[in-house]
Amino acid sequence: MKRFGLIGAATLALGISAVLPAEGGSFIEPKGVEAAALATPLPVDLPLEYVSGVDEYGSKVSQYKIDLGNRTGTLVLKMYMTEKYPKNGADTLFADVKRHRSSGFSLMDSNSAIYPGVAKGVASFDKYSPIYDLYPDIPKPKYTSGFQNVGVNKKGERFIALGVYLNSTVNNGIYYLDTPNMATGHWNVKAYFYENVNVEKRVFNEVGRYFPLLDKVRWGVAELKHNQIGRLTMLHNTPLLKEEYGKFKVARTLKNGEQYRIYGYKEISGKGYYAVGGGHFVEMNPKLAKYETPAKNKMRLVKILHEE
Incomplete structure (x- = not known):
């Protein structure tokens, strides 16, 4: 049994390759953010x-x-x-x-x-x-x-x-x-x-x-993107899975400490996977990666910026 979950995007008639919006990439680069941007009221x-x-x-x-x-x-x-x-x-x-x-x-x-x-x-x-x-x-x-x-x-x-x-x-x-x-x-x-x-x-x-x-709505040092529902921090080197024709293969290894934006999830035969864009997934396993959700007020501000 397969189950799909998306926030802020159409959920009907989605193909496997269309699980996520392409929202400017999911890897979070922690460098290069000015202090003034982080202090923006x-x-x-x-x-x-x-x-x-x-x-x-x-x-x-x-x-x-x-x-x-x-x-x-x-x-x-x-x-x-x-x-x-x-x-x-x-x-x-x-x-x-x-x-x-x-x-x-x-x-x-x-x-x-x-x-x-x-x-x-x-x-x-x-x-x-x-x-x-x-x-x-x-x-x-x-x-x-x-x-x-x-x-x-x-x-x-x-x-x-x-x-x-x-x-x-x-x-x-x-x-x-x-x-x-x-x-x-x-x-x-x-x-x-x-x-x-x-x-x-x-x-x-x-x-x-x-x-x-x-300014952009920031969560930590990174921009909180439209339709983003969370972020994932690698606790160990973790396989990044690519889905092709209904099967997973390892695309590469995500390094310990790296962060990725999460826009949705997918469940296959009772096992969950975080969707990180471009048909790529990470296994839902708290021993491999830490999942966090943004504060409601920040998600509301993102909605204001993009939908109102």
């Missing part, structure tokens, strides 16, 4: 609440509520337009943001969709941000504006990026996002937070690469 995934109510005209409106809980740091927002947004309007707004024109994005201290006369702006996301420095000779308050930019995620979907460093709290850390047509359901928004650190400019500069991250 990581954000937390921030839950958002979509609150609804009735405005002063009796219309049903909604808005995103952000609860930072009296924390300070860099708030980062990734905004996708829904199908409700007219395409011409969407294209115009994207063009405005790309040209660093003010586009009406604001962080408010209360629900401006329901109480527009009461809500006050905490930060605006416009061309006057310190990030852009379009007019360096004009003095401007540091925290009246954040950054705005546009990007494309790894699935080819366009998004607008917003962010601001908040060095103090207002309204016990509860804010509301005010954007064009926010109250009518034209946006899907995801939020991330870098606590106790100002990475406003760095995040802005990475919008075309890792946004909302600042």
